[in-house]
Amino acid sequence: MSTAHALLGLLEPAPRHGYALKRMFDRYFAPDRPLAFGQVYATLGRLERDGNVVVAGTDQAEGPERRFFAITGQGSQTLASWLAEPIDPEPHLQATLFTKVTLAVLTGRPVTQLLDAQRHAHLARMRELTTLRRTASLPNALLADYALFHLEADLRWIELTAARIGELANQIPPLLPAEELAPPHRETVE
């Protein structure tokens, strides 16, 4: 998720100072992984540089000076177009699991075991999320649902792949065409 866009969204209803933004961000989006202060101010700095927010005032009542940030018209537009733009459908697992499956086939390792281990790991995580959802507030339950549906999609892919391993082994091309292989040892020796 884009931290910058989230901060813009939190600023749109009213100007706020960095600390309040951090607290709101943590509460709504990252109860598990609080945002670092450094990141909040760095992000606000970039947003200010690009004309998406301005410093709307300072408050020096007690302690250090606090700057209030306000969203600009351009900032609202940035936020609106980000919200309207569909997210790239990310192939979550492809990068790692697909690579693992291909490598297992190429190196003659058992693919089923690899897929079953992944399936158990996925189901264990789904159990945690299902338990969590039982007592969670609706926003957190929906977040858990989102994760659950993604994990389920992964599992469907795992299931289908498991059913087609035989075919797969026949269709994955060999490691290298013969002519690109290193010449046999004896030819390199005079």
Place this chain on the structure above:
Amino acid sequence: MNDARPPQVSTSPSGMASAARARVLESARPVLSGEGLVRRFGATEALRGIDVEVREGEIVAVMGPSGSGKSTLLHCLAGILRPDEGRVVFDGRRIDDLGEGERSRLRRSAFGFVFQFGQLVPELPAVENVALPLLLDGVPRARAMVAAAAMFPKLGLEGLEGRRPGEVSGGQAQRIAVARALVVEPRVLFADEPTGSLDSLAGEQVMELLTGAARAARVTVLLVTHEPRIAAYADRELIVRDGRVSNGASA
């Protein structure tokens, strides 16, 4: 990169609860087991030597692709089918070699069943559907009806006692079927794709109430499903493939 763990959802409180439950279940005694189960249908070997052990109070999902043998396994463990080889032991006693009459009695008194659909008697109001197994077991009608009515709040069915199966939703009908399976206070509940005909929200409601009621009554559950979201309500899963239990490390 490992996307199996999505960010931002705290798992600590309930995570601890399920860890505590896992510890309790680990020390529970086995209630139902199959040893070396083989079952053939003609030339097809549906089960090819399966060993399973289910502990008292455990909720176990049996997963696997269509035709993997998961329903056959369930039917063997429930005494509906007799395995060609191997043994089924329930509560310390071998049950696969019992005669049909004795197995039928056992199924009525110690086991409960929920299937995908078509289980309720359409002419009877919900409460009588739930009371049915008690009535068949010779429990006096008044007592059976009281016990049946007591099941309704446990499954979120208050107020539906007088409705006939045609007058309730699919999810409610499945919950009535769950109530009927649990009214006999079974030791083991066998559920074969109990949410197979429902949309995901209704399906999850059924699972929430089924597992909640089963945990409260310490009923052991064997749940056949091919849906991961449904299996996630169980304590662990068994994956059956080609008539064998897959050997991936079980959770």
